[in-house]
Amino acid sequence: MDRRTPATDPAVARRGETLLNDIEYRFRLMGQGPSPMSVDGRSLGHGLPRRAIALPELSAILMHPSCGYAARDTAWRLLVQRARTGDPAWRVGAVGVALPGLRFKAYLLAKLFTADVQAAIVEHFLRALGTVDPAKPGVVGNLLSAAFSKARAELREQEPASSGAPNHAAGTSLPPTPYGHPDLVLARAVTTGAITVQEAELIGATYLEEVTLTAYAERFGQPRWNLYKRRTAAVARLKAAIESGALSDLYTDVVNEATATAGLDVPTARKRP
Incomplete structure (x- = not known):
């Protein structure tokens, strides 16, 4: 080989x-x-x-x-x-x-x-x-x-x-199986317009990959509070899309459960940029 x-x-x-x-x-x-x-x-x-x-x-x-x-x-x-x-x-x-x-x-x-x-x-x-x-x-x-x-x-x-x-452009279609993987539920959400590419990456990294919001903010040089607000709004739209059936799939519950987790590196007070 x-x-x-x-x-x-x-x-x-x-x-x-x-x-x-x-x-x-x-x-x-x-x-x-x-x-x-x-x-x-x-x-x-x-x-x-x-x-x-x-x-x-x-x-x-x-x-x-x-x-x-x-x-x-x-x-x-x-x-x-x-x-x-x-x-x-x-x-x-x-x-x-x-x-x-x-x-x-x-x-x-x-x-x-x-x-x-x-x-x-x-x-x-x-x-x-x-x-x-x-x-x-x-x-x-x-x-x-x-x-x-x-x-x-x-x-x-x-x-x-x-x-x-x-x-x-050609070649941007959804990746192949496994279609039920939580990451691909996020990909469907991008395709349907429920969330943006950047929001999918933010949700995927901080909820499904155990990257803290603080670490993510440092990596991309952005204020944590701004990312927190963006993520909160994106999660709300994602949940609405899941509940409406627009992203119907066996594993959407995994994303829904992950994004419902409370206290996951959530800032307790607004931080100044």
Whole structure:
């Protein structure tokens, strides 16, 4: 099996518009055969299966709403550690496990830019594997948010005339399965106009990826109170869309429950910018 990383594989680079599909194909191959790439669920604990878990199965387990935050963080700390050994196979494996989140971030970027957003998000995710602090909670959320912010900044420099309005060019359709993943409920909300791309990223990062509102505000250089007000208004529109049935899906309850959580890094008093 070819074990070059996605960012340096010229065959993949020529097909940038299908990069994530190519990575997924390679990732699935890693989970097959008599010796698939796997992690030891027994040593990871936190309710994960007490056996070898092939990476594609691990990805499915970690993205399921029933999987706890502690299990996600423990598994992702191990993936980051192995990716940092420099083994290309584990770098591809980490990208593969993160594919549901990467597809969502690429979808949001494709609403704003016409460049190769998939290549940008993968490149910056690979870089984030080497820089993220795995000791902090919400490891995968921190990885995805860092990759998104860096990719967006790079794409904005490449397309300085971009107005920030949604881009409906070819290739911006909803990403493929799993359609019920909470991130993709947010993607539907963007498509229907219930919330904006920026609001989807804000909600996704601070409610579903365990990135605190304070950390998010620092990352993007914005006042926390302003983000809090924007998020509150966006959540209200999102809830209205869910309750109306406009985003009908098996997992909309997951988003609804997450955004109903009280006291999640909510400022107690207005902060001056």
